[in-house]
Amino acid sequence: MIVTNERGYPTMSKVAEYLQEHILGEVSTNPAVLKALSTDASVLEITPEMAVYPRVTNDIRKVARFVYQLAEKGHVMPLTARGNGTDETGAALGKGISLILPAHMNQILEFDSKQKLIRLQPGANAKSVNDALSLHGMSIPSLPVSAAYSTIGGAVLNNASGPLSGRYGDMGEWVHQLEVVLANGDVLQTERISKRDLNKKKGMQTFEGEIYRSLDNLIEDNRQLIEQKLVSDIRDNVGYSAIAKVKQRDGSFDLTPLIVGSQGTLGVVSELILKAQFTSTQQTAVFITFANKEAARDALDSLAELSPAVLEYFDGVLFTEAEKQGRTYSFYNAASGTFDAGILVGFDDFSDRARQHKVKKLKKMLINIDAQITVEDGQEATALFAAREVTAYLLSPAGKDVSAPPLFDGAYVPSARFEDFQIAVTTLAEKHHVTLPLHVRALDGTVYTRPILQLQKVGDKQKIFKLLDEYTAIVERHGGHLIAEAGEGRVKARFAYKDLDDDVLELFAAVKEIFDPNAILNPGVKQTTELRQLVSELRAGYDTAAFADHVLHS
Numbered sequence: 001m002i003v004t005n006e007r008g009y010p011t012m013s014k015v016a017e018y019l020q021e022h023i024l025g026e027v028s029t030n031p032a033v034l035k036a037l038s039t040d041a042s043v044l045e046i047t048p049e050m051a052v053y054p055r056v057t058n059d060i061r062k063v064a065r066f067v068y069q070l071a072e073k074g075h076v077m078p079l080t081a082r083g084n085g086t087d088e089t090g091a092a093l094g095k096g097i098s099l100i101l102p103a104h105m106n107q108i109l110e111f112d113s114k115q116k117l118i119r120l121q122p123g124a125n126a127k128s129v130n131d132a133l134s135l136h137g138m139s140i141p142s143l144p145v146s147a148a149y150s151t152i153g154g155a156v157l158n159n160a161s162g163p164l165s166g167r168y169g170d171m172g173e174w175v176h177q178l179e180v181v182l183a184n185g186d187v188l189q190t191e192r193i194s195k196r197d198l199n200k201k202k203g204m205q206t207f208e209g210e211i212y213r214s215l216d217n218l219i220e221d222n223r224q225l226i227e228q229k230l231v232s233d234i235r236d237n238v239g240y241s242a243i244a245k246v247k248q249r250d251g252s253f254d255l256t257p258l259i260v261g262s263q264g265t266l267g268v269v270s271e272l273i274l275k276a277q278f279t280s281t282q283q284t285a286v287f288i289t290f291a292n293k294e295a296a297r298d299a300l301d302s303l304a305e306l307s308p309a310v311l312e313y314f315d316g317v318l319f320t321e322a323e324k325q326g327r328t329y330s331f332y333n334a335a336s337g338t339f340d341a342g343i344l345v346g347f348d349d350f351s352d353r354a355r356q357h358k359v360k361k362l363k364k365m366l367i368n369i370d371a372q373i374t375v376e377d378g379q380e381a382t383a384l385f386a387a388r389e390v391t392a393y394l395l396s397p398a399g400k401d402v403s404a405p406p407l408f409d410g411a412y413v414p415s416a417r418f419e420d421f422q423i424a425v426t427t428l429a430e431k432h433h434v435t436l437p438l439h440v441r442a443l444d445g446t447v448y449t450r451p452i453l454q455l456q457k458v459g460d461k462q463k464i465f466k467l468l469d470e471y472t473a474i475v476e477r478h479g480g481h482l483i484a485e486a487g488e489g490r491v492k493a494r495f496a497y498k499d500l501d502d503d504v505l506e507l508f509a510a511v512k513e514i515f516d517p518n519a520i521l522n523p524g525v526k527q528t529t530e531l532r533q534l535v536s537e538l539r540a541g542y543d544t545a546a547f548a549d550h551v552l553h554s
């Protein structure tokens with residue numbers, strides 16, 4: 001029997017006690033614990049009322065069933081799944097219950113080397129998964145830069161992408177099957193099913209059956225809208241765009257793409273089966289410094305023709321910031337002084353000859369250009385690839401009380417518009433008296449930039465959303481979109497949805513309603529929020545030092 005307050009709802013400590021009695025994991029309402037869970041890598045702060053550390057899928061089911069029943073009685077207690085809380089958009093934050101997966105549910109359960117499939121719990125550390133696979137010469141090539149300090153579940157639920165994604169796609173491409181705890185506590189296994197099996201599923205008198213029935217109807221009713229506005233070869237993680245991948249022309253049906261990238265808003269993933277591939281351990285890295293940005297930009301298209309695994313562009317000012325903090329790279333000698341832009345190229349062909357052949361072609365391509373080329377293989381290549389982490393120096397910039405919140409990471413801009421885009425971003429930066437150095441994953445047009453701000457100052461705090469608004473407009477004006485990497489979460493939803501048509505937004509809302517009719521799962525994530533509310537949730541200060549530390553030492 002649960003004790004209730006004067007309005008008939010259970011008091012928090014009673015909820016905690018009740019859940020603790022019923023699950024194998026732990027429950028905490030300790031203020032220090034809740035404070036630690038009130039932030040992720042975003043600029044927001046939202047304190048949960050309770051932390052739950054599930055040990056088994058059944059724990060998650062019991063918690064979900066409890067909050068579902070509470071919601072049926074009119075009291076919504078949000079349930080937010082959390083990996084390592086490195087999300088940059090506030091998606092790992094929520095009031096109510098913070099469900100922390102990595103504490104116990106962090107095991108690698110099984111590996112099938114023949115099928116190249118690995119079965120895991122969601123809280124497994126993402127880099128450890130690749131470390132384990134490397135013993136078999138394999139990897140999941142799309143892990144994010146943050147793999148060393150984030151979970152595999154977080155990577156999948158954010159549809160993360162990483163340095164190799166220009167060539168190997170996003171995390172979604174490496175997901176085979178998911179086990180999902182639904183909003184009411186039922187469990188569903190995703191997989192591609194035939195038209196015949198879909199009809200069987202639709203006949204089930206359960207929540208799972210209801211999901212298949214409603215979603216299939218939704219897709220059929222919106223077929224034209226989906227084909228015209230959501231089918232695209234270019235990655236767009238906004239809302240539930242992945243609905244376009246659920247039903248194929250042959251009538252087969254798979255919920256997996258929809259759960260991938262859903263940021264915990266459609267269900268809690270309790271187990272995953274991911275695909276892996278053989279990976280070359282021999283790599284060649286090339287760093288090219290350019291005297292001017294134009295020459296660097298112009299070189300990108302021809303360099304892409306060499307089929308590199310890595311092709312990244314950096315504004316030279318990023319290296320100036322690193323140098324201020326004492327960091328130098330081997331290619332500084334070749335560049336003899338400062339440079340306006342740099343390009344990192346990586347080849348991962350299995351054959352040594354193939355890599356050397358590509359390097360030769362690369363040198364030939366740039367023979368008449370004012371550029372300095374440094375080439376490294378083996379261990380030295382690893383050191384050169386570390387140049388990618390130059391952006392981490394922005395996470396903890398030199399200077400007192402300054403920080404560079406990752407507000408704009410992961411937009412898409414088509415390469416043909418990159419030059420104009422770069423000019424527009426420079427104008428935006430000048431207008432707001434900030435610097436916005438660009439880092440671009442050129443193979444798929446993913447763009448990163450972080451403004452250096454003093455968030456203790458009211459003026460700089462006010463700049464956050466102004467900048468985001470104007471930056472979004474620039475991205476869209478140049479044929480791009482804001483949410484190419486990870487999700488929009490809380491911080492970016494308002495801005496990313498501004499240019500979406502009403503019928504698309506209605507479709508997204510209908511998807512959410514099907515999976516989460518009582519709005520329990522991560523409410524406020526992948527939903528438009530009033531600016532006033534976002535401002536009220538801003539952290540007093542912003543400090544990414546911990547993440548910078550991880551990046552620089554992982």
Ligand SMILES: Cc1cc2nc3c(=O)[nH]c(=O)nc-3n(C[C@H](O)[C@H](O)[C@H](O)COP(=O)(O)OP(=O)(O)OC[C@H]3O[C@@H](n4cnc5c(N)ncnc54)[C@H](O)[C@@H]3O)c2cc1C
Pocket residue numbers: 040041080081082083084085086087088091092101122143144145146149150151152153154155156157158159160161162163262263264265267268269270485486522525547548551
């Ligand atoms: C320095 C830095 C670099 C980064 N680099 C990249 C990058 O290269 N590419 C990239 O895509 N992102 C990047 N990120 C963002 C983030 O680190 C990644 O997306 C990462 O994969 C998130 O993992 P996590 O364990 O921290 O997840 P969290 O932040 O805890 O959660 C992320 C989202 O997934 C949901 N979630 C987590 N686990 C589950 C589950 N089991 N079931 C349901 N929902 C769940 C959460 O509710 C939340 O919405 C970076 C962040 C930082 C700070």
